[in-house]
Amino acid sequence: QKAFVSSSIQDKVSILKKQIAMAEKDLPLLDMALDFCLTNASILSDSTHLHDLLFVSLYALPQDNLEPYDSALKKLFFLYNKEEIRVEILNLLTKIAINEAFFTENLYNFLFEEIEKDYSRRSNKSIFASLQYLSSIQDLAFFNKIYPLLSKNIDFELKKNIEEVLALSIENYKSDLLERISTTTAQEKKLILSILGRNPHLNLFFKAEVTENLLRATIISIGDNTGAERESLLKEFYEVQMESVRIIKEAKWTRAASLVAGYFPIAVEQYTAFLISKDELLEVMDSLTLLATSETGKALSDYLAVLNKKTEKTGLFDEEIMLHLISALAQLGEKTAFDNLLYVILHEGYPDSIISASKEALAKLNW
Template sequence: MKRIIAFAVTMTAFLLSFAEEKNSSMVEFYRGNIKDKISAVKKSSESGDSSVAVKSIEFLIDTNEVLANDEDYNALAEVSIRSFNSRNTVGNEKQVSAHLCSLFRMTESQRVKIAIIDFFNTMPNGEAIQMINDFFYKKMQNHNPVDDTVIRAVEFMGQKGNAASFNRLFIADILEVWPEFSPKIAECYGNLAEENRREILQMIVSVPADKKIVILNKLNANPKISKKICGECAENVLSSVINKGEEVKSKEKKEDLITLELLCLETVAKTKWTRASVVATKAFEKVRGEYELKEISDEQFTKAISNISSVANSDTVVVLSSYLDFLNKSTESGQAPAKDVVLSVINSLGELGDNRAFDFIYAATSLDYPDDVVEAAKSSITKLKW
């Protein structure tokens, strides 16, 4: 019983002492100048009490219009913000969050904005994410130079952001608002890409060809973007290019579409996106037509053939065999095709290993092709599966 009484007395004394200290800090805050207020906030926060810091934020909001550019004012703001943590804000998280959002929107101080972003990095919520998204978007629209607040905002969006965060970061990179800052932005939206796969697909199919090229190149270059996303985007874009019904009137637009088409084929090959086999095989006739019109070079055409065969299906063998038959007949009639093109077709058919190509490859061994083409044909024959 004596122990219980002693414990109760001790606790009562402690609570009274705490209350007096808390009251003392609050009095000091109200009576003192800004430097005294900083001291009061520090004392209060060291004891695990955030009530003085809350009053400090309210004071800062009320006086911002007058004191916003005062160095001591901003020092008080930073000390107050950094005094909050997950323990001393229990029960008043909403109040603290609302106050900090209000202060963030009105202050122009980098150090204050950064302190607020750092707080929300440990205690994020929907309002804060939207606020920082909007802050970044405004900076992007105005083409403001990158400063520490923009960097901190980008990092926050990459770690705690949502679909809107991804959208804003991705657009900033595509539009190259801050080219020198592009690697950081790409890293951060890369963190959000997987959960925003649909957002990427919707964006890439809705923009002009030149922007599609930029987006696909950005996706391919970003190590945080999965091959699945790159392959799926390339498949969808390639399908839209091939099935495009409208007539291309502008030479520049035509060039963009060809570049895009070749880039899509390269992407599906690199990502081994075999789901694109049908559309890739279908693309051959279009690429062939562009080659025969001299709209693409020998090198581009041979690369396209190789890329198509990388994601081949059973129809690919038929298409390439038919083209080899055309090349053989051209050779017989004295119209020798480009050697690299013939090699690409023969080597691709050999790698596919489908014996339906035998007659056409075999025919190439007896025609007036250069020695290395004949040797490639013989080698391809040995790879066919029977």
């Protein structure tokens, strides 16, 4: 230790490296090295030799007992602006994961300032390490502070990193997320779905609850609007609505059955407007069948009535849609479909395939 005190910075690095190679670390010597880096930062913060000493010191820290160094590491972060040093410090702090208000607030400020920089001057590595640390401490403000960054003009890599970090911690911020859903734009709703998709290990029921709220918000937004405004909203929301229905179906989230039933007439409108494909319309029908409530059955039965009226008026029908719809009603045993199925059998314009399917469906109705 005496040799360390009296030596040059280069020699200090050599002494510390030799000590690291030993089986048992000299922690007092390591403390002296960190203190030296702290004390001389204001004078020599640009010194490559001091950077080397700090790097070696950080590398030498006992990985199984980092907590005693939390305070020193947080001071060092703002004393040295070299990217590699800051990233390494944040990686160590992430392992400690202690939320200290002053440092946390200053790190948010650092993060926001860094993101505002031009791409050529921005340190994406420091940004990502900051995000990882802030996520690790489960700061209560994390979601509400970080989510709005996705709406900024940022590059794809940074956007992806932010989404991935949010996805890993999103279950801790459910109330913040659900609160935002009702006020977000269509594009922001897509962002929420994108975040959910970044974490393959995310709880499926959590995803279903979020998408239930997304679907509800979009249905409310469309509401009773008519004309050009309605057309615009149908176009804005169809992607969010279809993906929400898929997740609800995957989770068998019966709590959202009435919502999916409420969305079905909207899906029909979107199909008519060529916003969703026939296969996607059939997907929504399958979701209604799987969720299997009186509301979903009635939604399908009502659609059969609509198609019957169209056939009567124009003589036109889509055989695939008719057969899929009748099969769904048969699976549900939906008794409210009796009159509509009977109409199919008695109408002369339908082919034998549709009439036979209707007869089979009638036989399966629950009375």
